[in-house]
Amino acid sequence: MPNGATFADAYPTQARHIRAAFWASFLSLGVGAFFGLIQALHRTDILRVIESQTYYTVLTAHGVFLVISFTIFFLVGVFQWAVTDSLERPPVDMRFTWGWYGLMSLGASLTAFAILAGFTDSIDVRANVLFTFYAPLQAHPLFYVGLVVFVVGTWLAGADWFRSWLAWKGDNPGERIPLPTFMVLTTMIMWYISSIGVAVAILAFILPWSLELTGSLNPTLTRTLFWYFGHPVVYFWLLPAYLLWYILLPKLAGGRLFSDPLARVVFILFVLLSTPVGIHHQYLDPGISEGFKFIAMTNTMFLLLPSLLTAFTIIASMEHGARQRGGEGYFNWLTALPWRDPAFTGMALAGMVFAFGGFTGIVNAGMNINYLVHNTLWVPGHIHTQVGTAAALTFMAGAYWLVPQLTGNRLVGRGLALVQVVLWFVGIVFMTNSMYRGGLVGIPRRTAEPQYEGFEYEVAAGSVGELNAQLAIGGTILFVSAMLFLALMVLTAFNGGTEPIDDGSIPPALSGPEDSPAVLDNLKLWVAIAAVLVVIAYSFPLASIVSRGGLFGPDIGPIPVAIDAASTVARTALEAVSAVVR
Amino acid sequence: MRIHQYERVWLLASMVLIVGFIATITYGAVGLGITMVDDRGATIAPDEINEDERFGDPRVEQVGDDEYEVYAVAMTFAFQPDPIEIPADSEVTFYVTSRDVIHSFYVVGTNTNTMVIPGEISVVTVEFDEPGEYGLICTEYCGAAHHEMEGQLAVLEDEEFDLTELEVEAPDEVEPDGEIEITATVTNGQLEAIEETVTVELGDETLEESVTVEGDESESVTLTVDAADLGEGDHDWTASAGDLTESGTVSVVEGSEDDTEGGDDA
Amino acid sequence: MRLRTSPAKLLVLVALCLVVLVELRTALAFVGVSLSIGATVAVGVAAIAALLLWAVRPAGSGE
Ligand code: HEM
Ligand SMILES: [Cu+2]
Ligand SMILES: [Cu+2]
Numbered sequence: 022m023p024n025g026a027t028f029a030d031a032y033p034t035q036a037r038h039i040r041a042a043f044w045a046s047f048l049s050l051g052v053g054a055f056f057g058l059i060q061a062l063h064r065t066d067i068l069r070v071i072e073s074q075t076y077y078t079v080l081t082a083h084g085v086f087l088v089i090s091f092t093i094f095f096l097v098g099v100f101q102w103a104v105t106d107s108l109e110r111p112p113v114d115m116r117f118t119w120g121w122y123g124l125m126s127l128g129a130s131l132t133a134f135a136i137l138a139g140f141t142d143s144i145d146v147r148a149n150v151l152f153t154f155y156a157p158l159q160a161h162p163l164f165y166v167g168l169v170v171f172v173v174g175t176w177l178a179g180a181d182w183f184r185s186w187l188a189w190k191g192d193n194p195g196e197r198i199p200l201p202t203f204m205v206l207t208t209m210i211m212w213y214i215s216s217i218g219v220a221v222a223i224l225a226f227i228l229p230w231s232l233e234l235t236g237s238l239n240p241t242l243t244r245t246l247f248w249y250f251g252h253p254v255v256y257f258w259l260l261p262a263y264l265l266w267y268i269l270l271p272k273l274a275g276g277r278l279f280s281d282p283l284a285r286v287v288f289i290l291f292v293l294l295s296t297p298v299g300i301h302h303q304y305l306d307p308g309i310s311e312g313f314k315f316i317a318m319t320n321t322m323f324l325l326l327p328s329l330l331t332a333f334t335i336i337a338s339m340e341h342g343a344r345q346r347g348g349e350g351y352f353n354w355l356t357a358l359p360w361r362d363p364a365f366t367g368m369a370l371a372g373m374v375f376a377f378g379g380f381t382g383i384v385n386a387g388m389n390i391n392y393l394v395h396n397t398l399w400v401p402g403h404i405h406t407q408v409g410t411a412a413a414l415t416f417m418a419g420a421y422w423l424v425p426q427l428t429g430n431r432l433v434g435r436g437l438a439l440v441q442v443v444l445w446f447v448g449i450v451f452m453t454n455s456m457y458r459g460g461l462v463g464i465p466r467r468t469a470e471p472q473y474e475g476f477e478y479e480v481a482a483g484s485v486g487e488l489n490a491q492l493a494i495g496g497t498i499l500f501v502s503a504m505l506f507l508a509l510m511v512l513t514a515f516n517g518g519t520e521p522i523d524d525g526s527i528p529p530a531l532s533g534p535e536d537s538p539a540v541l542d543n544l545k546l547w548v549a550i551a552a553v554l555v556v557i558a559y560s561f562p563l564a565s566i567v568s569r570g571g572l573f574g575p576d577i578g579p580i581p582v583a584i585d586a587a588s589t590v591a592r593t594a595l596e597a598v599s600a601v602v603r
Numbered sequence: 604m605r606i607h608q609y610e611r612v613w614l615l616a617s618m619v620l621i622v623g624f625i626a627t628i629t630y631g632a633v634g635l636g637i638t639m640v641d642d643r644g645a646t647i648a649p650d651e652i653n654e655d656e657r658f659g660d661p662r663v664e665q666v667g668d669d670e671y672e673v674y675a676v677a678m679t680f681a682f683q684p685d686p687i688e689i690p691a692d693s694e695v696t697f698y699v700t701s702r703d704v705i706h707s708f709y710v711v712g713t714n715t716n717t718m719v720i721p722g723e724i725s726v727v728t729v730e731f732d733e734p735g736e737y738g739l740i741c742t743e744y745c746g747a748a749h750h751e752m753e754g755q756l757a758v759l760e761d762e763e764f765d766l767t768e769l770e771v772e773a774p775d776e777v778e779p780d781g782e783i784e785i786t787a788t789v790t791n792g793q794l795e796a797i798e799e800t801v802t803v804e805l806g807d808e809t810l811e812e813s814v815t816v817e818g819d820e821s822e823s824v825t826l827t828v829d830a831a832d833l834g835e836g837d838h839d840w841t842a843s844a845g846d847l848t849e850s851g852t853v854s855v856v857e858g859s860e861d862d863t864e865g866g867d868d869a
Numbered sequence: 870m871r872l873r874t875s876p877a878k879l880l881v882l883v884a885l886c887l888v889v890l891v892e893l894r895t896a897l898a899f900v901g902v903s904l905s906i907g908a909t910v911a912v913g914v915a916a917i918a919a920l921l922l923w924a925v926r927p928a929g930s931g932e
Contacts, residue, residue: 074747096634154707157721158746240705240720255827283610304639305707305718307725311632311641318628322621330619333610361877370881377892387628392714396707396742439877443884450888454895463711466744470750476738479712482898487906489893529796532607569646 027525028079028106029429034115035105036427038122041423042098045126049090050413056083056505061452062495064471064488076469077318078151084152084507088258088408089171090129095416096261097178100208103201103264104182106527108189112181119479121177128171137163151467153251154227156243162231165223165404172216179209194208197484197534198542201268203528207288213230214555215253216298222246226573233547239574241566243307248299249559252365252420256295258408261286262415266335266368269422272527273365274342274358279334281530281539287334289541290327292396293551294320297558304391313562314388320558321386328379335372341531365433367418367442372412374449378406381457396467399460402453410449418442424513432521433512437505444502452495455488464488608700623626640717644724647704652676658700665766665793665818669693678702678720680748682739686755690764704745710756711738718743732756766792767799767816769847773840776854777830783853786825787842794818796839805853806833830855872924878925886916 027037043483056079062068063076099116105111112118138146139160148160182205186198222243229235229463271278278284300317303309340354348357359365381403384390394400425432432438461479464471464485478485540546606614610707633636652658657674661683664672671693678701689695689756699708701721707714708725717725731737739754768790777783787806791797796817796860803810803826833855841850872879890913896903904912 064850073750077744077749082745124745130690149747155743158704158744207817239722241723243704243719280607283606298733303718305716306763307640307644307718307720307723308642308646311639314639314641315629315632319625322625325621325624326617330610330614333613336608356874356878360881361875366877370884383624387631388623388639389628389631389714392639395716396709439880443880447884447887450891454891456897463709463713463738465709465740467742467744468750473711473738473740473753475753476757482894482903483906529874565642569642574722 022557027429027521028102030424032105032111035101035111035118036429038118039098039101040424040427041062041093041122042101043420043427043510045129045378046091046094046098047510049086049094049129051507052501053083053086053091054500056080056086058496060501061493064469066470066472067489067494069492073469075140076467077151078136078147080467081139081149081151082133082136085132087413088098088152089168090133090417091490092258092408092412093171093175094125094129095420096257096412097122097175099264099416099419100178100259102427103268104205105187107199107201110185110189113184113188117177117184118181121174121181122241123173123174124177128167128169128174129169131167133167136160136166139394153247154169155247156227156230156240157239159231162228165228165231169223169228171219172220175212176216179213182209185402189536200278200284200530201264201532203285203542204260204264204267204288206294207547208257208264210544210551211253211260211292212257212293214259214292214548214551215250218246218249218299219251222250235573237574238330239437239566239572240568241306241570242563242572242574244306244564245300245303245309245566248302250299252299253295255408255409256291260291260410262371262412262419263331265415266331266372268527269369269419270335270365271342273362273368273422274339275346276338276344277336277528278339278341278530280532280536281534282532284530284599285534285537285541287300287327287330289547290324290330292547294324294327294555296551297554298324300558300562301386301388301391304388305395308566309562310565313565317431317560318386318388322383325367326381331378332372339369339439341344347463361431361435361439363442364418364422364439366439367421367445368415370442370446371414371418374406374446375411375413378403378411378453381406394460396465397460398456398464398466398471401466402456402460405449405453405456410445414442414445414449417445420506420510422523425523426511426525428514428516428562429517429520430513431519432507432509433516438509440501441505441509444498444505447496448495449501452492455492455495458483459485459488459492612766638727638728640727644726645699646722647700647724649700649721652700652702658697663687663689663766663792668794669797671695673697675699675708676702677706677708677741677752678744678807679704679706680739680741680752682708682752682754686757687739687760688764690756690761691734692729692732692761694728696726699725701725705743706741706745706752707743709740709742713737714740734758734760765797765845767797767845767847768792769842769849771842771849773851774853776856779830779855780855781830781836783828783830783833783855784825785840785842785853786823786824786845787827787849788821788823789816789844790821791816791818798833799844801842803840803842803845806838808832873926874924879920882920883917885918887913890916 059071059079060083135146135148138144139149146163148164150158150160154160185551186202187207226238226243231239264281266285267278298321299316300309300313302319304314339358343357346357348354373561384394385403421432421438464478618804626805633856636774647655658676661674661676666672671689673695675687677699681685699717699719701719703721706719707717708719715727717727719725733861735758737758739756741749741752747753770788771785773785774783783805785803787801788804789799789801794813798815799811800813801824803824805826805828808826808828810822810824814822814824816822835855837852837854839850839852888908894909897904
């Protein structure tokens with residue numbers, strides 16, 4: 022890229038495409054955050070604007086819009102930027118690039134329609150199955166079709182980036198893969214390996230069953246296939262944040278990345294280890310032996326390694342930056358960091374929250390401690406510190422730097438942007454602290470009214486009322502912060518006739534790729550090892566699940582979520598009576 | 604590959620930390636014997652639940668000294684049986700399955716927590732030392748009224764806990780020249796024999812008898828009264844054994860059919 | 870008015886104060902020390918006030 026030119030100047034078409042991905046992402050964030058606010062106020066019984074049964078439509082939308090649409094649209098934008106910028110070349114064929122964007126948008130729209138139709142009785146479409154869609158809860162087929170189309174779109178996006186890389190390789194034989202592109206390619210390898218699971222679950226079992234082509238399915242099997250995908254997907258959300266931490270944060274801090282080789286090792290570890298761990302989400306599932314759970318637990322613990330290494334590199338790079346800026350002393354260098362810059366501060370705060378959330382993740386991963394917190398509010402506490410902040414806040418902070426590069430406009434309201442990231446930080450700590458504490462006393466997640474008749478929660482310090490207030494305050498702060506972010510983005514988009522403050526160049530790492538063995542770039546090797554690990558970790562559990570419950574399961578009728586609560590309660594009561602009488 | 608000195612130290616520390624975590628958890632599983640939900644339960648098709656010997660009649664059963672089994676069923680949006688009563692300080696094994704979708708079985712604030720998946724039977728063994736009323740809820744979204752899915756787990760002091768049932772057979776209507784027979788049956792669901800004083804009262808007549816009911820057996824006591832002694836009209840009866848009581852009314856009327864109906868058990 | 874530190878750093882410090890307060894209260898509860906809401910708010914107000922005072926006090930005075 023010519024020096025001093027923004028990305029928008031150098032690649033106007035590509036910039037337009039990335040902006041389109043960002044707008045899809047930001048729209049999802051806005052709607053998702055609004056639903057989050059409704060949830061925070063509803064489940065705490067502070068303000069209930071919807072019927073409790075509608076809560077699950079809201080929650081499905083919150084989950085899908087935020088962790089499928091917001092995160093993935095943003096990351097394809099970042100990846101497109103990273104590949105184009107670091108290979109210094111546009112995609113081979115821009116029509117293909119727009120094509121996968123179109124597929125993703127189509128898929129997201131179909132799924133969004135299926136979910137949002139749940140708000141009105143006039144359309145006979147429902148998908149209140151939450152983002153995990155555990156069968157035999159059944160959504161309208163459009164919900165699943167949309168998800169598949171969306172995922173196929175991301176597969177083609179990956180193919181596009183591999184194609185760019187191969188074209189680049191042809192022109193630059195023998196050169197090391199530029200680090201940003203290396204990160205994108207390895208992340209996509211992980212995504213290919215893992216999303217096969219959800220594709221099989223939907224295409225082979227759930228979709229045919231929802232279309233009444235097959236009569237039944239094996240709920241443990243579809244659930245296991247979901248979690249085969251469900252853990253790596255969290256790294257799909259997180260690795261773009263890592264990319265920004267490795268590539269952008271050192272520069273924002275005023276320095277350079279500490280070590281390029283270590284960054285490559287970290288991403289390879291994710292390729293190898295993110296998939297054979299999914300059973301850690303099923304520690305409480307019957308039908309899966311303790312041995313398989315134990316293997317998932319050990320793999321999960323080793324997955325801590327790349328994150329711990331990342332913590333080191335990030336802090337080392339920030340310290341280097343601070344010292345370049347004149348920082349001194351053991352801790353005093355911290356004051357030399359550019360705290361005024363919302364992009365820097367947002368990422369630094371996101372990193373802090375991530376480190377804290379990592380420890381709560383260790384609790385989840387500990388297979389026997391998990392019993393205390395499984396499916397309690399503790400889990401959304403963990404979700405919001407990790408994807409809801411480590412990823413989401415990093416994305417927002419990254420947008421403060423990227424969007425000016427992509428529009429050629431100066432960021433509007435730099436000071437307000439700083440307030441925005443700080444508000445998110447405070448809001449998330451208020452909300453998740455309450456969620457963690459609530460989870461420890463047994464308050465369940467995914468529940469419209471966690472107020473029960475038969476018992477009281479025993480809160481060690483404080484009271485449930487206080488926990489509720491804290492959750493609602495945190496949620497409200499988060500909502501305000503999200504709206505502020507969107508407003509600044511819209512204003513920046515219209516801020517024509519200005520120029521970004523930064524020139525958009527990324528300095529090379531202190532220790533470059535030449536310090537690492539070339540085998541790190543042998544992607545085929547890593548794919549092969551990852552595949553072997555997946556086969557080892559999953560073939561036995563899957564075989565055992567199929568032999569217990571059958572490929573298409575025992576004969577369970579579908580349970581459409583369309584049945585309204587009253588008739589279901591009546592049916593239940595009838596069944597209960599008949600069971601007692603007989 | 605060049606690795607900075609500090610990076611080496613950090614790497615080493617990270618590995619020590621990770622191995623430490625794994626060791627701690629392994630110790631919990633092997634050393635302390637914290638068991639997990641696993642594949643030891645059999646499978647059962649949801650549409651066979653009603654015919655099943657265990658789940659067809661969801662209940663608590665004693666299987667050994669201080670050993671109990673609970674056969675429970677989760678369904679939209681309730682648990683059976685409800686409430687579940689178990690004794691404190693005993694080993695209780697829950698067998699739980701689902702009639703329809705995925706649910707969970709979570710005793711609030713404890714680590715008695717399992718997913719309940721249709722087709723599978725979750726097995727959880729616990730010992731509650733603290734008597735008290737615990738909340739039992741479903742923590743997996745299961746449909747529009749998921750938040751109403753709630754049951755009760757009552758952990759009773761050993762002395763207060765029994766599996767004794769009282770069943771009474773008595774006619775509703777009797778001819779003035781007929782006989783009224785009231786039979787009280789005490790069933791002992793536990794393994795040890797129990798002593799119960801059974802009392803049956805009708806009008807001025809009272810029958811009091813001490814019975815010994817062997818484990819897993821029942822004993823009956825019958826009170827017989829001539830309808831003529833009571834005269835036409837409604838007459839109340841009560842039967843009791845320990846703290847269980849049943850009551851009802853028998854009418855002495857001209858031209859009735861002598862149909863018998865059992866009172867409920869307690 | 871001249872600040873001892875930049876407004877940006879002050880903002881981040883105030884936020885950190887709030888966050889540490891919330892988490893510290895939980896940590897203390899685990900070791901058996903429970904702070905009431907009132908006490909927590911009072912500590913928070915005091916800490917933030919101290920921070921602000923330190924920031925606006927002209928550099929060099931009284932040192
Ligand atoms: C405005 C900010 C937000 C608020 C107020 C909010 C609030 C909430 C609440 C209260 C829940 C718990 C619902 C329940 O279990 O009953 C929840 C769940 C969740 N949130 Fe958020 N949230 C926000 C932002 C986000 C963001 C940015 C993400 C991810 C990028 C996110 C991802 C999730 C996920 C994955 C769940 C779990 C959904 C499920 O259980 O199916 N949230 N949120
Ligand atoms: Cu996971
Ligand atoms: Cu439920």
